[in-house]
Each structure stands twice: as structure tokens, then as C-alpha cells.
Amino acid sequence: MIEIDASFGEGGGQIVRSALALSLVTRRAIRLTHIRARRPRPGLGAQHLKAVQAAAGVSDARVEGAAPGSQTLEFAPRALHGGAFEIAIGTAGSTLLVLQTVFVALAFARTASSITLSGGTHNPWSPPFQYVAWQWLPWLERIGYRGSVALERAGFYPAGGGRVRATIEPAARLEPLELVERGALKRIRGVSGCAGLALEVARRQSGCAAERLARHGVPLEIAEEEVDAASRGSYLVLSAEFERSRGVASALGAPGKRAEQVGEQAAASLERMIASGAAVDEHLADQLVVPLALAAGESRVTTARVTRHLLSNAALVERFLPGSVTVRGEEGEAGELLVRGRGVPSPG
Secondary structure: OEEEEOOOOOOOHHHHHHHHHHHHHHOOOEEEEOOOOOOOOOOOOHHHHHHHHHHHHOOOOEEEOOOOOOOOEEEEOOOOOOEEEEEEOOOOOEHHHHHHHHHHHHOOOOOOEEEEEEEEOEOOOOOOHHHHHHHHHHHHHHHOOEEEEEEEEEOEOOOEOEEEEEEEEOOOOOOOOEEOOOOOEEEEEEEEEEEOOOHHHHHHHHHHHHHHHHHHOOOEEEEEEEOOEOOOEEEEEEEEEEOOOEEEEEEEOOOOOOHHHHHHHHHHHHHHHHHHOOOEOHHHHHHHHHHHHOOOEEEEEEEOOEOHHHHHHHHHHHHHOOOEEEEEOOEOOOEEEEEEEOOOOOOO
């Protein structure tokens, strides 16, 4: 059993989710202590418990300590298997973070899987649906993972009620990634969406972002859409597309937050990524650590910012897998991720 003090590094739910994903892939039992110990509400929350339940459901795991507020969790997977799964978070907790917990592991099941998740799809502090569809999944497919995601209904905080469907196919041969030089900026695209609000809100979001981003002198197109949702909400997701890579940024609406603020926030975030000179945005870098560690060979990825999430995932992977993960650069600055993977290990 691998013992992990979950208060290290980022110290939040990411440690729980990454540890579960690595436990599933390696079939190694884990014991997490001090879960979210430094958070205002320590221990497992509803969304973290759903990630535990999802991981247990795909592996027939033995679980102890899976209760609200628990700061200790034991998780021992048995047999990983594909199939059809339904996961209802019951709150506005992120469906996408739960999906990311089990996606890579299910790529090593013998049969395909389909997952229906209900809950939040556009949440603060987690990737919106479009980020997963535009950025995370396409790069996983470049590595050799195979799957799809579809948004059936948007879910905003605090009502939730969104619905996402995903499929995961058994993985093809996994290849390392070389994402160091991104090349020239070719175009910027995006989508501005709203639910329960006048379409004018989406237009104001996109218009503000477009006005700021026009200075880059490349083709610029931001679509506007009305989406079905259980409650009112809005989002703006932007993608900077380079010759050899891509960066994605987003912002969400909120009560009292002007549409122009959403546009300005998303555009400013994308421009920081563009100005960094890195191949990918800061969020993708930490989300690639586990998938790349399972590919045999050396991967190099330049990131717009070294985050604590990235450093935490790098340290955690080395507890489970052979090879090495190195992060070059200071926290908060542009940097580089170097992953020397040795392929998928034999089950422990």
C-alpha cells in the first residue's frame, strides 16, 4: 500500500483524483491521510466522494473512509473493467474532473466504456466542457488514448443539472509528445454561450474579447450560442491556435458580473498564454503528467506557467511509476515539463 500525505503541494482535491487515477492504472492500493487538511472545509467533499465512487465502480475496489469530511481514505482496486456507468454528482460539482479521474485508467480496460455524468459542466476552479473537448482530449488522442465527449445539457453553479456523455476505447500504442516550439499564431477562435439570459449577453462577452484580441492581427472568430441548462449562466472559451500547438482560456459569468468583465477576463488569460511563448497553457501541462508517464519514451512540453498543481502531480507520479518527471522553471513563471516514461507497468 502506498501511503500519501495528501496535504503536500497543492493539497486539495487534485491530489485525491490523481492518486485514484494512478491507483487504478497500477492496481496499487493507497492510503491517503490529511485530505484537504488546509482547506476551510477539510476532508472529502461531495465531488471528491463521487470521484472515489466512480473509481471504485470501474475497479471493484475495496474502500474505507469514503464519507463526507473524512481526511483518511483507503482504496484498493481489484479488477479494472469497462462497461456502461452513470455518475450523478448531485450538486454543481464538476463532471469533467470526475471524468478525468477514470478516463486514462479505462483506456487500459479490455472493453470499451460509456459514462454518463450529471452535475456541473461550467464551474469555477475546474475546466469547462469546451476545454476538455477542444484541448485535453485531442492531446490525449495524439498520445494514443481514444474517446469522445458530448455536452447534452449545461450545468452552472450552484444549480448543476448538466449532463455529459463520454466514451473511452481501449488505448492504442502510446507515444510521447514533443510540444516545445509552438510556431506562429495562426488564428483565434472561441464560443460565447449563455443560458436563461438574452443572447445579447453572449454578444457582449464575445465583442469585448474580440476588440482586445484584434491587435494580434490573425483571423478571429467567436461563435455565440444559447444552451439548455437548469439555471442561468454564461461562459466564454477562447483558443489560440499556433502552427504546432494550442492554448485555451476561459471565463464564466456570475451574478453581478458584467458581460464585458467575462470577455476581458478570458481575453487577458489567453494573452498571457500567448505572451509566455510556451506551447500549451498552464492547465494542460498538469493534466498531461499522468497520461504521458504511461507512454514509453521522453516527452517535453513547455508551459505558460509552472503551477502548484503541476508540481504536485509530478511528485505524485513518481510514487507510482518507473521513469521520472522533471519540472524546470520557477513556480508562477513559464517553464518546461520533462517526462521520461517507461510504459504501462504490470499490475502490482
